[in-house]
Amino acid sequence: MQTIKQMKRLFFLFLTIILIFGCRDEITEETVQLPLEEGVGDIEKGIFPLSRAEGGYAEDRFHKMIVQYMLSPDFSPPDFVKQVTGTRAQIRGYDREERLYFTIPEEYYSERILEQLTQTPERVEFGQTDNGEFTGRRVKLGEYILNKSGYYFIRFPAHSLRVDRTRSLEIPYAMGTYLLTMEELKDFFYNNSLYGGNIRALVEEDKEKKKRTYIANYGALVAKPGEPSLKRFARSLTEGATTKEQKAQILLDFVTTEIAYDQEEASPHRNILRRPNEVLMAGRSACGGKSVLYASLLEQVGIDYLFLYYIDHISVGVKGNFENKSGLALKIFHEPYFLAETTAEGFQIGRSHLRSRLDIENIECIQRPGEESFIYEVKTGEALPFD
Numbered sequence: 001m002q003t004i005k006q007m008k009r010l011f012f013l014f015l016t017i018i019l020i021f022g023c024r025d026e027i028t029e030e031t032v033q034l035p036l037e038e039g040v041g042d043i044e045k046g047i048f049p050l051s052r053a054e055g056g057y058a059e060d061r062f063h064k065m066i067v068q069y070m071l072s073p074d075f076s077p078p079d080f081v082k083q084v085t086g087t088r089a090q091i092r093g094y095d096r097e098e099r100l101y102f103t104i105p106e107e108y109y110s111e112r113i114l115e116q117l118t119q120t121p122e123r124v125e126f127g128q129t130d131n132g133e134f135t136g137r138r139v140k141l142g143e144y145i146l147n148k149s150g151y152y153f154i155r156f157p158a159h160s161l162r163v164d165r166t167r168s169l170e171i172p173y174a175m176g177t178y179l180l181t182m183e184e185l186k187d188f189f190y191n192n193s194l195y196g197g198n199i200r201a202l203v204e205e206d207k208e209k210k211k212r213t214y215i216a217n218y219g220a221l222v223a224k225p226g227e228p229s230l231k232r233f234a235r236s237l238t239e240g241a242t243t244k245e246q247k248a249q250i251l252l253d254f255v256t257t258e259i260a261y262d263q264e265e266a267s268p269h270r271n272i273l274r275r276p277n278e279v280l281m282a283g284r285s286a287c288g289g290k291s292v293l294y295a296s297l298l299e300q301v302g303i304d305y306l307f308l309y310y311i312d313h314i315s316v317g318v319k320g321n322f323e324n325k326s327g328l329a330l331k332i333f334h335e336p337y338f339l340a341e342t343t344a345e346g347f348q349i350g351r352s353h354l355r356s357r358l359d360i361e362n363i364e365c366i367q368r369p370g371e372e373s374f375i376y377e378v379k380t381g382e383a384l385p386f387d
Contacts, residue, residue, distance in 0.1 A: 060159075061186070061190065062163070062182070063159065063161060065185065065186055065190075066084060066161065066163050067094065067100065067161065069185075069189075071091065071093075071094060074265075074272060074282060075274060075282055076281050077171055080169075080281075083169050083170065084167060085116055085117055085163065086116055086164070086167075087108075087113050087117060088105055088113075089103065089113065089117055090102060094158060095142070095143075098158050099157055099158060100156060101144065101153070101154070102117065103148075103152065103153055104152040104154065106135050106152065109152050116162060117156070118156045118157075118161060118162055119160045120156065120160040123160065124154050124155070124156045125141065125156065126152065126153070126154055127152075127154070128140060134152055135149065135152060139151070139152075141155060142155070165182045166182070167182060168180060168181045169185065169281070171281055171283070173254070173258045173283075175253075175254050175257075175258060176237055178229065179232065180277060180280075180281075184227075184229045187227075188223075188277045189275075191275075193223050193227045194220065194223055194224065195221075195223075195224060195369050195370055195371060195373065196220055197373070197386070198386035199217055200216055200386070201217050201386050201387070202214055202384060202387050203384060212387075214387065215309060215365070215375070215384075216273060217367075217375060217386065218273075218288055218307055218314055218367075219367050219373050221274070221275055221292045222276070222292055222295045223276050223277075223296035223299060223300075224299065225299040225300060227296070227300065230276060230277070230296055230299075231300040233280075233297070234301050235301070237251060237254055237297075238250050244302070244320055245349070247301050247303060248298065248318045248340065248349060249348070251297045252294060252318075252342065252347060254297075255290050255293055255297075256341075256342060256343070256344060256345045256346065257345055259279060259280075259283060259285060259293065260283060261285075261286065262282075262284040262285050262286050263286075265284070265285060272285075272286075272289070274288075274292070275292070276289075276292050276293045280293065287313050287315065287342065287343050291307065291315060293342075294316055294342050295307065295316060298316075298318070303318060304318075304335075305317060305318050305319060305337070305368075306319075306332065306337050306366055307366070307367040308365075308366060309363065309364050309365035310358060310362055311364055313358065315340070315341050315342065316340045316341075317340065318337060318338050318340045318349060319336065319337050320338065321336075322338045322351075323351055324338070324350055326339070326350060326351055326352055326353050328352075338350045339358065339360070341354065341358065363378055365377050366378060
């Protein structure tokens with residue numbers, strides 16, 4: 001018997017890169033910078049850890065995707081289970097016997113909920129207290145104990161999870177609602193909608209110490225132009241804008257004001273790599289995810305841009321005819337690109353100044369995401385090798 005008190009974070013939907021740490025910038029004029037958040041809310045504590053969905057139970061790639069998003073609160077909206085199943089059940093884990101664990105609030109329990117959750121409700125197992133009750137202070141189910149009153153504690157085979165493929169996810173924001181169909185979600189999850197490629201590039205190698213230093217290849221996570229969900233969303237956000245400069249600023253406004261800065265993601269030795277849809281689903285990210293989302297939205301409205309890699313940060317340079325009051329612009333093949341800082345709320349392209357060291361001369365590498373794109377070192381002009 002085991003009772004586990006603390007929840008564990010899951011970072012398995014994509015590789016965790018250690019070497020690039022998030023960085024939030026502050027602008028020195030035109031807006032007020034809010035303080036960093038102390039962290040993000042956990043789902044209910046005191047049950048047992050969410051378990052990584054390992055193994056080959058899911059022959060159906062669709063079900064495998066749904067289960068992994070259910071088990072990954074850092075990559076999905078807090079109401080993901082409700083949106084996908086139509087119930088108020090909360091997922092609690094996955095075990096080595098390939099079973100999913102859920103809790104259901106006592107006031108919402110019915111046989112109908114079981115039918116909504118699983119294709120085989122007759123195979124649902126219920127936890128019980130020592131007195132044989134289905135709800136109470138200590139509800140035992142197999143090796144696990146639920147230490148919270150007022151909930152049914154159930155499990156059933158993962159392969160029998162019932163999911164309506166016709167449902168769409170709705171992620172509301174003040175500036176608009178992001179809609180994502182199940183098929184669009186699957187195309188993101190299996191990287192069909194992304195440029196793709198190797199996820200890290202070699203920056204430095206010390207053969208004597210047998211040490212290698214890498215940076216994340218954020219260009220691999222950018223959505224291709226024409227991705228349906230982002231195309232709809234970008235067009236709805238920029239409706240009424242008549243120039244590319246206006247559209248670029250509106251999209252930047254969305255990323256800087258609506259996507260919360262994720263301090264946990266930006267902590268040393270931990271950098272979560274999120275796809276653009278996952279940034280929108282989670283509603284938070286650090287410099288990497290914010291830049292990936294912004295670039296993916298720019299792709300949908302046909303605006304050219306670059307990724308600007310700094311020592312411990314990544315930003316975006318947008319091509320256009322902006323005012324150059326800030327001096328934060330560079331020319332590539334005689335074309336002007338202006339800094340668009342995704343972590344500084346209220347940043348105005350071509351106008352805002354930063355209190356950090358994100359000057360143009362501090363750029364280490366440049367990349368234009370695309371099919372088989374490379375990351376070029378500024379000092380040498382050479383492409384970094386992927387590994």
